Amino acid sequence: MLGSPITSPRPLIDDLLGRVAWDDARVIVEYGPGVGDFTHEILRRMNPEAQLVIIETNDEFVQFLREWLPDPRLHIVHGSAVQVGPLLQQLGCKQADYVISGIPFSTMPAVLRERILAATCSVLQPRGAFLAYQYSRRVSPSLNKVFGQVHRNFRLLGFLPVWLFHCRP
Ligand SMILES: C[S@@+](CC[C@H](N)C(=O)[O-])C[C@H]1O[C@@H](n2cnc3c(N)ncnc32)[C@H](O)[C@@H]1O
Numbered sequence: 001m002l003g004s005p006i007t008s009p010r011p012l013i014d015d016l017l018g019r020v021a022w023d024d025a026r027v028i029v030e031y032g033p034g035v036g037d038f039t040h041e042i043l044r045r046m047n048p049e050a051q052l053v054i055i056e057t058n059d060e061f062v063q064f065l066r067e068w069l070p071d072p073r074l075h076i077v078h079g080s081a082v083q084v085g086p087l088l089q090q091l092g093c094k095q096a097d098y099v100i101s102g103i104p105f106s107t108m109p110a111v112l113r114e115r116i117l118a119a120t121c122s123v124l125q126p127r128g129a130f131l132a133y134q135y136s137r138r139v140s141p142s143l144n145k146v147f148g149q150v151h152r153n154f155r156l157l158g159f160l161p162v163w164l165f166h167c168r169p
Pocket of ligand 1: 008034038103
């Protein structure tokens with residue numbers, strides 16, 4: 001169900017979240033929180049006035065997160081990342097400072113992948129960033145097509161290869 005071989009190890013969480021300017025970020029979106037390893041840490045680091053919107057397709061994870069993380073700054077949405085634009089509008093958020101993603105772009109159809117990435121780019125404020133980790137670099141060409149800047153880093157977590165992407169509109 002997770003679309004990944006493991007839950008997220010601590011070095012991966014620290015590496016990706018280390019790229020966020022926590023003092024300034026007011027609207028943060030997370031795609032595919034799963035069992036909430038990133039969500040929990042985002043809530044710990046983010047400003048008391050910031051809001052976190054998490055979007056998850058799996059109903060069981062949504063129920064679990066609603067019980068586990070009752071934080072007034074957290075909006076838990078049962079839906080797909082492709083709906084991020086209308087979902088943010090419904091919540092009264094015009095744009096996002098950061099979108100953080102753990103969804104498996106490499107295993108979804110290319111059309112859906114590019115729709116999600118285009119929707120993501122369009123909700124980011126001009127100095128905002130899309131931060132994603134992937135266990136394959138297959139998403140790279142789609143990121144290059146959609147975003148103005150794409151930086152990638154490779155990490156080995158034990159024997160597991162992970163790519164970290166840091167993209168700007
Ligand atoms: C690799 S897991 C995420 C693990 C999570 N980051 C953690 O540390 O526990 C991927 C998650 O993305 C969700 N997902 C897959 N496609 C999605 C989509 N289009 N929109 C939102 N969530 C999606 C899956 O249900 C799954 O929970």
